[in-house]
Amino acid sequence: MMIKNKKTQVEAMKFGTVIDHIPTKIGFKLVTLFNLTATDYPITIGLNLPSNTLGRKDLIKIENTILTTKQTNQLAIYTPYATVNYINNYIVVRKLTLSLKNNINDILICSNSNCISRSEPVVFSLSIESYNRNTAIQCRYCERDFIHQISP
Numbered sequence: 001m002m003i004k005n006k007k008t009q010v011e012a013m014k015f016g017t018v019i020d021h022i023p024t025k026i027g028f029k030l031v032t033l034f035n036l037t038a039t040d041y042p043i044t045i046g047l048n049l050p051s052n053t054l055g056r057k058d059l060i061k062i063e064n065t066i067l068t069t070k071q072t073n074q075l076a077i078y079t080p081y082a083t084v085n086y087i088n089n090y091i092v093v094r095k096l097t098l099s100l101k102n103n104i105n106d107i108l109i110c111s112n113s114n115c116i117s118r119s120e121p122v123v124f125s126l127s128i129e130s131y132n133r134n135t136a137i138q139c140r141y142c143e144r145d146f147i148h149q150i151s152p
Helices: 027-033 069-078
Strands: 015-023 043-051 055-063 083-088 091-097 103-105 125-131 134-139 145-149
Touching (some): 027 055, 027 069
Antiparallel strands (some): 015 055, 043 055, 083 091, 103 125, 134 145
16 A cells, blocks of 8 residues: 655745745746845745646745735736735635736836836836747837746
8 A cells, every 4th residue: 555645845824925836946036036035024935846737846925915916917927827826814815827918017127228218207018929938028118129038
């Protein structure tokens, strides 16, 4: 008789947000890019955890924090296939599967130093198109193109 020993790798959380199904090697980058450590609440980062869908995954748990729609839209640029789980009293009360929108406003800053969005009080806007795990991002003002590689 074979006994399967299934062990929880990350401790349960009473209230907060779990960003799950992050491709490996992106979790720590997200913590840094989004300055998630700028809180007094505990943050759990799981790197290279086993995953049925991805093989391996990263995971971020942020206690006593609920991400805004703007923050989840920002996350989708870097990891559009991740899920965001909102936890209340140890129960998942809302599960959000991230997806890239065709247009994203007021999230990033254009890297073109001559772009009007860097000097004028306009809402920065990006046009986004995904293809073959790449994301073509274009500034709506100066039309500069950016290519962003999406990990599976």
